[in-house]
Amino acid sequence: MSFAQVYTRSVVGLHAPKVIIEVHLSQGLPALTIVGLPEAAVRESKDRVRSAILNSGFQFPNRRLTINLAPADLPKDGARLDLPIAIGILAASGQLEPEMLSGFEFIGELALNGELRQVTGSLAVARAIKTEGLASTLSKTLSKASDSVKNEQHVTLQSAPQLIVPIDNGREASRVDGVTILAAQSLKAVCNHLQSLADPSGSYDCLEVVTPSPALQHVGYQVDLADVKGQHHARRALEIAAAGGHSLLFTGPPGSGKTLMASRLPTILPDLSDEDALEVASTYSVADSDYDYGTRPFRQVHHTISAVALVGGGSRPKPGEITLANKGVLFLDELPEFDRSVLEVLRQPLEAKQITISRANSQMTFPANFQLVAAMNPCPL
Secondary structure (H helix, E strand, C coil): EEEEEEEECCEEEEEEEEEEEEEEEEECCCCEEEEEEEEEEHHHHHHHHHHHHCCCCCCCCEEEEEEEEECCCCCEEEEHHHHHHHHHHHHCCCCCHHHHCCCCCCCCCECCEEEEEECCHHHEEEEEEEEHHHHHHHHHHHCCCCCCCCCCCCCCCCCCCCCEEEEEHHHHHHHCCCEEEECCEEHHHHHHHHHHHHCCCCCCCCEEECCCCCCCCCCCCCCHHHHHCCCCCHHHHHHHHHCCCCCCCEECCCCHHHHHHHCCCCHHHCCCCHHHHHHHHHHHHHHCCCCCCCCCCCCCEECCCCCCHHHHCCCCCCCHHHCCCCEEEEEEEHHHHHHHHHHCCHHHHHHHHHEEEEEECCCEEEEEEEEEECCCCCCCC
16 A cells, blocks of 8 residues: 555644644655645755655655645644654555554654654643544533433544654653553554554554543642741732732842742742643743743743843744743743833733634734742842
8 A cells, every 4th residue: 555644733823733744655766755834854864754754664665755744734843743744654565564554643753763752742632632632522522412312322432543752752751641642762662563453463562541630639748838937018919919819019129038028939839730730831841941840830031031022922922921920930030130121011910811822824822820029129228
C-alpha cells in the first residue's frame, strides 16, 4: 500500500486541534515534500525522520514521498510531529500495517538514533483527546436514541483513542483520566507494539500503559505564612485578601518584608480542584515551564517587563505572565517603576479574568484569573 493516515495533534495557544498526517508514495525521483503550513521545525523533521528510520532497522523508501498535514490552513510547529510522520512513512511503505493505526494518536520528537525526546504540550493534547472523545461518543449515542427515550437512556461513553508519547511525557500526560497513555523509549518500541497487534503470535514487545497519577491530594509549599514572625497588620491583610480574592498593595521601606509576605499568599488560598490543577499544569506544559503540580502559581515579574511578555502575544500568540499566574498570584515589585503602558494593559484582564489577543490570521483567548499583589517603597522625599 502506498498511502497511510496517522493521527496526531498540534498545539495552538492552549488548545490541541487534531491533525491528520497523510503520506503518499508515488513514482518519480526520490524526494520528500511536506505540505500543509509546516513551520521550520516541522520542515526540518524530514532529516530527523530519515535517520531515525534507518537507525531503527527499517528501510527508508527510495521513492517520491508527499506528506500532507491536514487541515491545510492550520499552522503546525514544533517537533512533536516527528513520530507520526515516521509511522506514516513506514505504514505507507508496507513495513507496518496501516489498519493498526486507527485507534492511536502519536506525538514525539525523534533523535537521529531513533530515540524519543520529550515535547511540550502533552498534557494539553491528552485533555483535548478526552474532551473530543467524550463529546463525539455522547453525540453519536444520543443521535441513535428516539426523542421519547433520550431523557431516560443511560449513556455509556467509550474510551478515547490511545495516545503514544515519549517516556519522559508519560507521567505528565497520565494525569488526565479516561485516556490510555502508552510511553515509548524509541521509534523501534512503537513499531514493535503496532506489529504485536497485527501479529499476536509474534515475539514483539508491547508498550506498557502508564499508570494514572493519583488524584490530587493536599499539596505542600516550600514556604508558609507560619514562618513569618510579627507583621500582624500585613498578616491580617493577607487573610482578608485570600478570603475575598482582593488585590493588595504593600508599602514600606526596603527590607521590611513586602516580598516575603506576598510570596506567602498562595499558601493560605484554598487548594486547587483537580480540574483547576489540570488547567494550570496544561498552561505550563505548553509554555515549557516547570510547575509543582497542584500548587497555586506565584509569578514575580521585573519592572522592565514588556506589555507583550506580561499579557501574552507574538506573531503566533503565546501565554504571558498573567496566564501563567492563572488560579494564583501575580506579584509586581517596585510598582512605580513599571511603564504606565504596561500597567494599563492589566485593566481588562483584571475585570474579565481572561485576555483575548487578536492578530491578522488568528485570535486566542487565554485565562487570566489571578490575584494582583504589588509592592512599593515610600517616596524618598
